[in-house]
Amino acid sequence: MAKPISRHVPLIIGNWKTTPATREEAVKFVKGLDRKITTGKYKLPRRAYYLAAPDIFIPHLKAATKNGYIGSQNVSGTSLGQTTGQTIPSQLLSGGADFTLIGHSEVRATGETADARAHKVALSLQAKLMTVLCLGEHERDKGGKYLQELEDDVKHALSLVKRDLFEYLVIAYEPVWAIGAKTPATPQECFEVVIALRRALATLGGIDYAKKVHILYGGSVLPENAKSFLEEGGVDGLLIGRASQDVQDFYTIISSCH
Numbered sequence: 001m002a003k004p005i006s007r008h009v010p011l012i013i014g015n016w017k018t019t020p021a022t023r024e025e026a027v028k029f030v031k032g033l034d035r036k037i038t039t040g041k042y043k044l045p046r047r048a049y050y051l052a053a054p055d056i057f058i059p060h061l062k063a064a065t066k067n068g069y070i071g072s073q074n075v076s077g078t079s080l081g082q083t084t085g086q087t088i089p090s091q092l093l094s095g096g097a098d099f100t101l102i103g104h105s106e107v108r109a110t111g112e113t114a115d116a117r118a119h120k121v122a123l124s125l126q127a128k129l130m131t132v133l134c135l136g137e138h139e140r141d142k143g144g145k146y147l148q149e150l151e152d153d154v155k156h157a158l159s160l161v162k163r164d165l166f167e168y169l170v171i172a173y174e175p176v177w178a179i180g181a182k183t184p185a186t187p188q189e190c191f192e193v194v195i196a197l198r199r200a201l202a203t204l205g206g207i208d209y210a211k212k213v214h215i216l217y218g219g220s221v222l223p224e225n226a227k228s229f230l231e232e233g234g235v236d237g238l239l240i241g242r243a244s245q246d247v248q249d250f251y252t253i254i255s256s257c258h
């Protein structure tokens, strides 16, 4: 069973999305990354990164890496039984997943509703699978209404969760307009959202529980800008798409953040 994660380590999570094409490429990637981590000039923690990979690769990646945690990009909201083509949190855990993403905007775009996401988050946390709940606004209005909407969204997404499971929870703030884009949010824009999200968490579970939750930023994170989100954006880590699909870029981000 997954252990609650330590808040002292920045959480650097790669989201591989639908890459790479083959198991061989996936295994070669983590072996190359591990080599850089163990032989590079920076002293890094033994487990220095997280990778959300295609489910079918998880056991192979787990066997191949000593320096990373491997997870899934989604879970099914169904339960054990007669539903075809779904993978539930307990199966992911048993197959070796250390964590999962839930509610990524690219999953929401395929029709995942807010209620379905809340249900998945509850199932995943009940299974004690470390759960990275993704959320973020589609666009910003000048009056700042999106901040209230994000607070409401996080409250809804966690409405079925008991607060003692918050220690398995991570929140990834990913403004949809910054995903796969040219420009990320600024660290200051990120900071305002982190405050709003912590306020919502405190309303839900009290300040002590709210403090336990890691909040990450994602959306056009690159080697050049990664550190600024940790230093000025008030986040505990990053969720990285494109730059996690290149060994050197991902290694540069991992080492600069640690």
Ligand code: 13P
Binding pocket: 015, 104, 174, 178, 179, 180, 181, 218, 219, 220, 221, 239, 240, 241, 242, 243
């Ligand atoms: P990019 O880093 O490619 O913008 O993707 C962000 C993302 O979707 C991570 O989940």
